[in-house]
Amino acid sequence: MKRLFALIIVLATLFQVPLLAQAEKIYSFEHPSQQARFNHLTHQMRCLVCQNQNIAESDAGLAADLRQHIYEQISAKKSNEEITDYLKDRYGDFVSFKPPFQANTYALWLAPFILLLMGLAIISQFYRQRRAS
Amino acid sequence: MNKRLLYTVLPLLLFIVIATFLWLGLFMNPHHLPSSLINKKAPHFELIDLTNNKLHFNQDDLKGHVSLVDVWASWCLACRKDHYVFMDLARELHIPIYGIDYKDDRNAALSMLSELGNPFTKVGFDEYGDVAIDWGVYGAPELFILDKHGFVRFKRVGAINHALWKTELLPVINKLKAEA
Numbered sequence: 001m002k003r004l005f006a007l008i009i010v011l012a013t014l015f016q017v018p019l020l021a022q023a024e025k026i027y028s029f030e031h032p033s034q035q036a037r038f039n040h041l042t043h044q045m046r047c048l049v050c051q052n053q054n055i056a057e058s059d060a061g062l063a064a065d066l067r068q069h070i071y072e073q074i075s076a077k078k079s080n081e082e083i084t085d086y087l088k089d090r091y092g093d094f095v096s097f098k099p100p101f102q103a104n105t106y107a108l109w110l111a112p113f114i115l116l117l118m119g120l121a122i123i124s125q126f127y128r129q130r131r132a133s
Numbered sequence: 134m135n136k137r138l139l140y141t142v143l144p145l146l147l148f149i150v151i152a153t154f155l156w157l158g159l160f161m162n163p164h165h166l167p168s169s170l171i172n173k174k175a176p177h178f179e180l181i182d183l184t185n186n187k188l189h190f191n192q193d194d195l196k197g198h199v200s201l202v203d204v205w206a207s208w209c210l211a212c213r214k215d216h217y218v219f220m221d222l223a224r225e226l227h228i229p230i231y232g233i234d235y236k237d238d239r240n241a242a243l244s245m246l247s248e249l250g251n252p253f254t255k256v257g258f259d260e261y262g263d264v265a266i267d268w269g270v271y272g273a274p275e276l277f278i279l280d281k282h283g284f285v286r287f288k289r290v291g292a293i294n295h296a297l298w299k300t301e302l303l304p305v306i307n308k309l310k311a312e313a
């Protein structure tokens with residue numbers, strides 16, 4: 001009985017994979033490096049409909065449109081920077097999962113380091129006091 | 134003594150700062166994104182009119198008057214509700230209201246216009262949503278208000294209604310109308 005169960009689960013898992021793979025349009029490129037860039041860019045860009053998903057993984061219509069757009073831009077030999085700048089110009093910096101380092105994001109980028117320094121200061125203070133006593 | 138005070142007050146201060154940010158975060162809507170088009174010229178585009186395929190709709194239509202550009206679709210329920218508001222506005226406002234029909238089926242869109250009326254001076258038919266990407270659109274309905282020089286000055290994402298219209302959008306239009 002247990003074995004049968006295991007078999008069913010294994011089979012079910014096996015047959016699911018191709019179904020998932022077909023849910024998305026497959027893009028083919030002339031060169032594998034273009035495929036790599038496509039994967040990189042679509043993972044780096046935010047889907048603005050379902051905001052915590054990137055456009056590679058999102059099923060939203062807009063994400064599909066933006067995948068198509070990035071595909072066309074790569075095929076037209078545009079650079080990564082041109083493609084991301086185009087999207088940022090239209091959807092704002094929010095469209096990228098990597099915020100730029102500029103006046104309104106200094107706190108965001110620097111806070112972790114400041115907190116780390118504060119933590120180190122507290123720890124060293126703690127040990128200095130313990131040694132003194 | 135001074136140091137001890139610091140150690141008791143500092144965590145409290147930190148807590149207050151973090152709690153304030155989290156508290157404010159509760160009332161923010163992450164779907165209200167600022168448009169990066171604000172105070173920029175409307176993007177270049179060229180669409181064929183939904184109701185008359187000899188007619189073109191492009192950025193040149195947006196110059197010389199304050200205008201509205203509404204991104205809508207027949208499959209979008211909120212747009213259907215908004216449509217009644219736009220019908221009233223078309224009668225009262227005396228400024229052109231343009232439409233961009235976003236990723237729609239032509240027949241469905243046309244039958245919605247013949248059923249509910251057509252408030253639009255022109256309606257561009259953006260079948261694949263390409264022009265919408267240039268406008269930074271991420272979901273219908275979206276409404277843009279443009280000034281006399283064809284610059285985008287205001288954007289609203291989501292449904293509108295008569296009350297919101299009076300309190301939020303009409304003041305913007307009147308201000309833009311008063312500009313040189």
